[in-house]
Amino acid sequence: MQIINEGITAPIGFKAADAQAGIKYQGRTDMAMVYSEADCTCAGTFTTNVVKAAPVIWDRDVVVKGGSARAIVVNSGIANACTGRDGYEICEKTADATAKALNIKPEQVCIGSTGVIGMQINIDKIVGGVEKLATSLTDGYDASERAAKAIMTTDTVHKMTAAEIELSGKKVTIGAMTKGSGMIHPNMCTMLCYITTDAAISSEMLQKALSASIVDSYNMISVDGDTSTNDTCFIMANGLAGNEMITEDCDDFKTFCEALDAINKDLAKRMAADGEGASHLFEVIVNGAKSKDEAVVLSKSVVGSSLCKAAIYGKDANCGRFMCALGYSGVDFDPDKVDIFFESKAGSILVVSQGAAPLFDEDVALKILSEEAVTVRCEMNAGNSSATAWGCDLTYDYVKINADYRS
Amino acid sequence: MQIINEGITAPIGFKAADAQAGIKYQGRTDMAMVYSEADCTCAGTFTTNVVKAAPVIWDRDVVVKGGSARAIVVNSGIANACTGRDGYEICEKTADATAKALNIKPEQVCIGSTGVIGMQINIDKIVGGVEKLATSLTDGYDASERAAKAIMTTDTVHKMTAAEIELSGKKVTIGAMTKGSGMIHPNMCTMLCYITTDAAISSEMLQKALSASIVDSYNMISVDGDTSTNDTCFIMANGLAGNEMITEDCDDFKTFCEALDAINKDLAKRMAADGEGASHLFEVIVNGAKSKDEAVVLSKSVVGSSLCKAAIYGKDANCGRFMCALGYSGVDFDPDKVDIFFESKAGSILVVSQGAAPLFDEDVALKILSEEAVTVRCEMNAGNSSATAWGCDLTYDYVKINADYRS
Numbered sequence: 001m002q003i004i005n006e007g008i009t010a011p012i013g014f015k016a017a018d019a020q021a022g023i024k025y026q027g028r029t030d031m032a033m034v035y036s037e038a039d040c041t042c043a044g045t046f047t048t049n050v051v052k053a054a055p056v057i058w059d060r061d062v063v064v065k066g067g068s069a070r071a072i073v074v075n076s077g078i079a080n081a082c083t084g085r086d087g088y089e090i091c092e093k094t095a096d097a098t099a100k101a102l103n104i105k106p107e108q109v110c111i112g113s114t115g116v117i118g119m120q121i122n123i124d125k126i127v128g129g130v131e132k133l134a135t136s137l138t139d140g141y142d143a144s145e146r147a148a149k150a151i152m153t154t155d156t157v158h159k160m161t162a163a164e165i166e167l168s169g170k171k172v173t174i175g176a177m178t179k180g181s182g183m184i185h186p187n188m189c190t191m192l193c194y195i196t197t198d199a200a201i202s203s204e205m206l207q208k209a210l211s212a213s214i215v216d217s218y219n220m221i222s223v224d225g226d227t228s229t230n231d232t233c234f235i236m237a238n239g240l241a242g243n244e245m246i247t248e249d250c251d252d253f254k255t256f257c258e259a260l261d262a263i264n265k266d267l268a269k270r271m272a273a274d275g276e277g278a279s280h281l282f283e284v285i286v287n288g289a290k291s292k293d294e295a296v297v298l299s300k301s302v303v304g305s306s307l308c309k310a311a312i313y314g315k316d317a318n319c320g321r322f323m324c325a326l327g328y329s330g331v332d333f334d335p336d337k338v339d340i341f342f343e344s345k346a347g348s349i350l351v352v353s354q355g356a357a358p359l360f361d362e363d364v365a366l367k368i369l370s371e372e373a374v375t376v377r378c379e380m381n382a383g384n385s386s387a388t389a390w391g392c393d394l395t396y397d398y399v400k401i402n403a404d405y406r407s
Numbered sequence: 408m409q410i411i412n413e414g415i416t417a418p419i420g421f422k423a424a425d426a427q428a429g430i431k432y433q434g435r436t437d438m439a440m441v442y443s444e445a446d447c448t449c450a451g452t453f454t455t456n457v458v459k460a461a462p463v464i465w466d467r468d469v470v471v472k473g474g475s476a477r478a479i480v481v482n483s484g485i486a487n488a489c490t491g492r493d494g495y496e497i498c499e500k501t502a503d504a505t506a507k508a509l510n511i512k513p514e515q516v517c518i519g520s521t522g523v524i525g526m527q528i529n530i531d532k533i534v535g536g537v538e539k540l541a542t543s544l545t546d547g548y549d550a551s552e553r554a555a556k557a558i559m560t561t562d563t564v565h566k567m568t569a570a571e572i573e574l575s576g577k578k579v580t581i582g583a584m585t586k587g588s589g590m591i592h593p594n595m596c597t598m599l600c601y602i603t604t605d606a607a608i609s610s611e612m613l614q615k616a617l618s619a620s621i622v623d624s625y626n627m628i629s630v631d632g633d634t635s636t637n638d639t640c641f642i643m644a645n646g647l648a649g650n651e652m653i654t655e656d657c658d659d660f661k662t663f664c665e666a667l668d669a670i671n672k673d674l675a676k677r678m679a680a681d682g683e684g685a686s687h688l689f690e691v692i693v694n695g696a697k698s699k700d701e702a703v704v705l706s707k708s709v710v711g712s713s714l715c716k717a718a719i720y721g722k723d724a725n726c727g728r729f730m731c732a733l734g735y736s737g738v739d740f741d742p743d744k745v746d747i748f749f750e751s752k753a754g755s756i757l758v759v760s761q762g763a764a765p766l767f768d769e770d771v772a773l774k775i776l777s778e779e780a781v782t783v784r785c786e787m788n789a790g791n792s793s794a795t796a797w798g799c800d801l802t803y804d805y806v807k808i809n810a811d812y813r814s
Contacts, residue, residue, distance in 0.1 A: 048735070049731065049734040049735045050733070050734040050735070050736075050738070050739060050740060050742060051730050051731055051733065051734030051735075051742045051762075052734075052742075079727070081727060081730075081731070082726070082727045082730045082731075082742075082759065082762060082763055082764050083763055083764070084743070084761070084762060084763030086763075087763070116725070116727065117725070117726075117727020117728065117730065117731060117764075118725070118726045118727030118730070118758075118759070118763070118764030119727075119764065224713040224714060225632070225711075225712070225713055226712055226713060226714045226728075226731065226732065226735070227731075227734075227735035228731065229727075229730070229731050229734060304632075305632070305633055306631040306632055306633060306713070306805075306809070307631060307633045307809055310805075310806055310809035310810050311809070311810070313806065313810045314809070314810030314811040316810065316811050318523070318524070318525070319489070319524075319525045320486070320488055320489045320523065320524020320525030320526075320636070321524060321633075323458045323488075323489045323524065323525070323636075324456065324458055324488070324489075324524060324633065324634075324635065324636050325633065326457070326458065327456040327457040327458030327459075327634075327636060328455070328456045328457070328458075328633070328634035329457075331457070332457060333457055335457060335458045335459075335489075336491070351525075352489065352525070354491070355458075355489060355491060356489055356490055356491030356493070356494070356525075357489050357490070357524075357525030357526065394806055394809075395806060396803045396806050396807070398713075398717075398806075399717055399720065399801055399802060399803050399805075399806060400803070402713070402714055402717035402718070402721070402801075403717050403718070403720045403721025403723065404721040404723050
């Protein structure tokens with residue numbers, strides 16, 4: 001497997017475009033389209049929030065009923081959530097306009113929305129955007145980048161990547177783009193993530209690969225503990241690479257899954273690092289837990305703790321807060337066995353030894369915590385299971401961004 | 408029942424004192440003592456955090472083994488949590504010094520600590536403080552107030568109250584003080600709360616009253632989602648009021664419980680309003696839930712949401728965030744039945760109607776959200792159960808306070 005600096009149009013037969021539709025943002029692009037020249041198998045995972053945005057309900061039907069896809073249309077600015085029957089009609093009209101412009105079927109269109117909840121979208125702006133997008137589809141790095149930028153909201157950087165693998169002697173490519181910065185605590189998969197591939201793979205195996213992949217990637221990040229109404233991870237495979245069709249668990253499937261996992265973990269980490277207001281990527285590794293489930297719960301409890309996040313922001317080696325967050329996770333463990341290390345490019349330091357704080361060099365700890373990416377490694381010494389969670393620090397800017405997001 | 412402007416020394420036979428011991432803070436009092444002239448029955452509820460501070464372990468034994476108490480000694484500045492065997496020895500020595508100074512038994516001493524986790528306390532400073540405290544015990548309003556102030560950490564106001572009731576023809580008084588501002592998400596009871604009463608009541612009935620009372624008071628508040636290692640709620644009853652001993656569920660017990668509930672709810676709300684950095688008391692009422700448990704989960708999900716808290720800070724009527732937080736609570740419900748109102752002294756406004764956001768007057772919403780105490784009322788329209796949770800907004804100052812708490 002080789003990671004390449006490409007995006008959503010890297011696989012054969014995929015094109016993308018961006019447009020300024022004026023949905024809510026002015027003076028920037030706010031719509032993106034992804035198009036496949038050939039019919040695709042597809043799979044998706046969506047928010048577990050009971051309150052689901054209209055496009056999530058639409059996309060679930062695309063995956064469940066059709067299993068075939070040709071295009072993705074995304075707008076940023078308004079999330080089309082808590083918008084009732086009117087919001088769902090926006091989806092129907094968006095799919096109709098896209099189908100007409102691209103000469104495909106409405107049920108082959110995946111729709112994504114991100115932004116303010118509880119506000120209606122102006123359908124005329126969407127239709128205008130769709131018409132612009134459909135006539136400006138291109139392939140190449142630039143198109144991938146422009147699409148990845150158009151779906152950003154409070155993100156400060158766009159996020160895309162791609163991987164090349166070989167399946168039954170054929171070069172297969174997977175490309176992806178994602179966005180997400182606030183309301184990020186995925187419980188299924190995160191805000192918006194779109195993946196394309198030219199692999200030939202059945203919908204069933206594609207869903208299997210995707211569902212497994214999000215467990216250790218998007219489901220392990222948290223920016224603010226708020227699971228969005230719009231979380232969507234959607235993958236489409238057009239088979240143009242010409243590999244032998246994957247229809248069962250085989251070596252090719254394993255290779256495909258490895259590449260998909262690498263892409264999703266990378267993008268998940270980048271999303272956490274670009275969390276709203278973030279100044280640090282905050283990684284929490286839990287080793288030696290009694291089970292994988294417990295390792296997951298422990299690592300997520302620490303990565304989601306407001307007090308741990310504030311300590312990371314302050315570069316404050318306030319080790320007790322990390323013990324405290326392990327302690328209230330709901331997992332039963334012996335505190336007297338726990339060791340905790342602060343780690344980064346600048347080194348590693350033991351800050352909790354057998355449950356108590358030893359004397360440690362505060363200057364060394366400060367140096368370690370001053371790096372952009374900081375790891376807190378918790379050794380439970382109770383078993384053999386591990387998990388890694390990613391988040392970011394809690395800063396003034398997070399509060400600033402969210403105290404008046406709508407204006 | 409009559410609420411009176413008094414505190415921990417209001418019941419007959421209780422005295423209190425404060426002292427400057429220099430534990431960590433300088434130039435302010437940082438130790439408090441409460442003393443009963445007569446032996447007390449006692450009861451307590453403590454943190455459910457697996458990582459328990461040394462004084463929590465000590466106090467649990469006081470309640471479980473002895474059931475008799477005479478004094479409470481509290482220090483602020485250092486929490487004595489994650490301090491291993493050495494930390495527990497600090498408790499033993501604190502109890503020994505207190506017992507010697509007051510001529511009581513060490514196992515009659517309840518110990519409380521609050522402040523930084525993972526730091527050892529200097530026992531000489533504690534012993535010095537205990538000696539000062541023991542010689543300056545007095546009754547009266549001033550002593551109650553000084554004790555309530557000495558146990559503060561990042562609190563901006565001290566919190567105390569008292570209530571008078573009549574039991575079997577005798578006047579009975581309950582007094583209380585509490586502290587708590589950060590690491591507040593009690594899952595048993597909150598940081599430190601001490602209650603005294605001159606009622607004659609058995610330990611069993613006292614524990615029953617206390618355990619029931621915290622469910623709708625301290626267990627319904629959240630400042631930051633972090634359940635502390637030190638949460639303690641401790642009550643002692645010396646019987647000096649001369650009422651008929653309460654040993655079973657009777658009318659006197661009900662009257663006692665009502666007064667205890669009123670005190671605890673009042674102090675819980677004050678603790679939420681004084682959350683670290685808070686500028687608003689944020690009350691969430693859930694009505695029409697299918698069960699009490701579901702109402703509790705729903706209300707706590709909203710009150711603990713970073714995005715809802717940031718919206719309250721920004722006086723931003725971002726109604727979708729409140730729907731979103733209901734949606735990811737884990738409770739299953741029909742979003743299309745939900746109505747949400749913003750309410751305060753300035754009025755009431757409907758911001759979500761049958762799951763969708765209606766057009767509402769933003770100026771009216773802003774006026775309502777500009778009050779110090781703001782209520783978000785969620786009508787689930789699914790059943791007959793209700794719950795109320797209290798929290799505060801998420802502000803720059805919360806981040807500031809916690810980014811460098813130790814220095």
